Amino acid sequence: MKFLHLINSVDPAGGGPIEGAAQLHRALVAQGHAGEFASIDAPDAPWAQDFAAPLYALGPGKGRFGYSPRLLPWLRANAGRFDAVIVNGLWQYIGLATWRALAGSSTTPYFVFPHGMLDPWFKRRYPFKHLKKWLYWPWAEYRVLRDARRVLFTCEEERLLARQTFWLYRCKEAIVFFGTAPPTDDPIASKEAFLAAFPQLRGKRLLLFLGRIHSKKGCDLLIEAFAKVCREAPDVHLVMAGPDPSNWRAALQEVAERLGVAPRICWTGMLAGPLKWGAFRAAEAFCLPSHQENFGIAVVEALACHCPVLVSDKVNIWREIETAQAGIVADDTLDGSVQLLARWLAESSSSQWDARREAARHCFDRHFRMDQVAQALLHIVQEEQSAPLLERMDSRGAHV
CATH class of the missing domain: 3.40.50.2000 (Glycogen Phosphorylase B;)
Incomplete structure (x- = not known):
């Protein structure tokens, strides 16, 4: 299989999401699959030039939302080359662009890792930012999650917490324990x-x-x-x-x-x-x-x-x-x-x-071994690909 990993930035200073996505890519490659990345980094960013996987740097993105006029046409032109698209993170243009390009696609499914960005802690800690997110949620992020083949939570606790942040919440949930590769150092x-x-x-x-x-x-x-x-x-x-x-x-x-x-x-x-x-x-x-x-x-x-x-x-x-x-x-x-x-x-x-x-x-x-995570993800993707279209549409409302 061939995967497209979408993430706002491959800058390693971004912490867990990019580290996890890179580790997942390596685990999938080790099991005989292929993958590429697309981000909203500037093409001349040093971390983009040094990234150890095929990367399309389609930025620089504008503002914290990371809007890039290049992303949506690129997705429409290239998504068909992949068996599945993995979106890493919420509240950025990569998710909205993926939804606009692929919602309802019968050939290229997309999946979303929220990476904890639906945790209710954020609305308690940053109430003004949460208000702004509510203005964005119904017409964008809610639809991104609703129309994803699966929303992938990295543990049961994350899945349960995600249900507490917005009352308008509908998606097909799955748990894929995240992890990393065993260290190979001396x-x-x-x-x-x-x-x-x-x-x-x-x-x-x-x-x-x-x-x-x-x-x-x-x-x-x-x-x-x-x-x-x-x-x-x-x-x-x-x-x-x-x-x-x-x-x-x-x-x-x-x-x-x-x-x-x-x-x-x-x-x-x-x-x-x-x-x-x-x-x-x-x-x-x-x-x-x-x-x-x-x-x-x-x-x-x-x-x-x-x-x-x-x-x-x-x-x-x-x-x-x-x-x-x-x-x-x-x-x-x-x-x-x-x-x-x-x-x-x-x-x-x-x-x-x-x-x-x-x-x-x-x-x-x-x-938490990433090879096991990769196998779990493959099982979910293959399960979704084999499910009849009507069954996929009917099973979307895991929680409302």
């Missing part, structure tokens, strides 16, 4: 590369945050909890790794200075390749006290590296983590973050933490 070499790049961390016990430095991620909670819990454990250091798109890092560093833990926090910037994997290998635990996290690719990457995770119950895969005993779960509050670190500190010197390391990798292998 664990010892990766760890050494990371410690060589940040020699001040050698010989320390490391807690790792890896992701965008953003208020949604609970970075402030993590720093405050670290100051409260780890003050009497001077060998414990916190690694804050990731890009800073909202320029929040300086304010967080001021908080760390005020709390007296700034010398024990290492800000690495964005990590990739051996340095990223080395950070997971060097850490005793991965920390993400997020207020909203649809899936958390970095969480899954940590599990793949035998690194137990400390996450809030707003990370949508928390149930799988807790059931597997692959980490610790608490509320997305300061008290909850304190509980995460305190329980880790209490367990870390015992055999219980070694058991969690093995459970972390077992959890990854059972739920």
Whole structure:
């Protein structure tokens, strides 16, 4: 089969959606299928030129909506070359253009990964933006989802939360656990590369945050909890790794200075390749006290590296983590973050933490291997292709 993956941008700083789409593409290719990407990036964007898959950069897009006059005619001319179109994300022109080009098509079905963008947290956190989305929803995004062959949720929690955001909601739902490919690095070499790049961390016990430095991620909670819990454990250091798109890092560093833990926090910037994997290998635990996290690719990457995770119950895969005993779960509050670190500190010197390391990798292998995700997606696409047209039309209203 041949897939077209549509995404607003292939810039790796965009985090989970592009990382997940790229991993899914590689898994499908490894199983004998083909794929191409289309985005609203400028053709001369460095990440577009360096992208490791066939890419049509049809931008630059205009504004946050990413409107590009080139996309719709390109889709109408090229969609027939593909067996299925996968739309990654909502609230951008890629979805509306796909709907306009393919709604009702009997030859080229399209599927949508919302990637957590229907989580009701956003309407509580950004009520004005939610009002603007309501103005857009009935005539655009609602129809994009309604007419998709399937709307693909990455876990049960995401599917249930999506139903709470807009009362006008109708689509055919499916769950496709997301994930990543198992790391192929040399664990010892990766760890050494990371410690060589940040020699001040050698010989320390490391807690790792890896992701965008953003208020949604609970970075402030993590720093405050670290100051409260780890003050009497001077060998414990916190690694804050990731890009800073909202320029929040300086304010967080001021908080760390005020709390007296700034010398024990290492800000690495964005990590990739051996340095990223080395950070997971060097850490005793991965920390993400997020207020909203649809899936958390970095969480899954940590599990793949035998690194137990400390996450809030707003990370949508928390149930799988807790059931597997692959980490610790608490509320997305300061008290909850304190509980995460305190329980880790209490367990870390015992055999219980070694058991969690093995459970972390077992959890990854059972739920989050991208080759399994690719097989599940293929099954759904093939099922939809074989379904009679009338049956597809009648089954659209999974939830109203």
